[in-house]
Amino acid sequence: MIAATNQIGFVVERHDGPVVGWAAITDPLDTRTEAKERRDALERTPGAEYRIYPALKENT
Incomplete structure (x- = not known):
């Protein structure tokens, strides 16, 4: 069985208009x-x- 390889991380996002x-x-x-x-x-x-928004991060 292969274990999950992703975990939660956090990214900075910018909104540049609609x-x-x-x-x-x-x-x-x-x-x-x-x-x-x-x-x-x-x-x-x-x-x-x-x-700041949660995002998937590769678990290395």
Whole structure:
């Protein structure tokens, strides 16, 4: 039997308006705290919204 190879991670997503929508701008990070730190360190685009969202991460 093969064990599951994915786990939950967290990505930073940016919303660039209704045409583009939400898009992940980072690779999945291990914890929500790491994702918040990455979001806070990003250079922000004026008018864009940012959020932390759960995502599947490869378990290496």
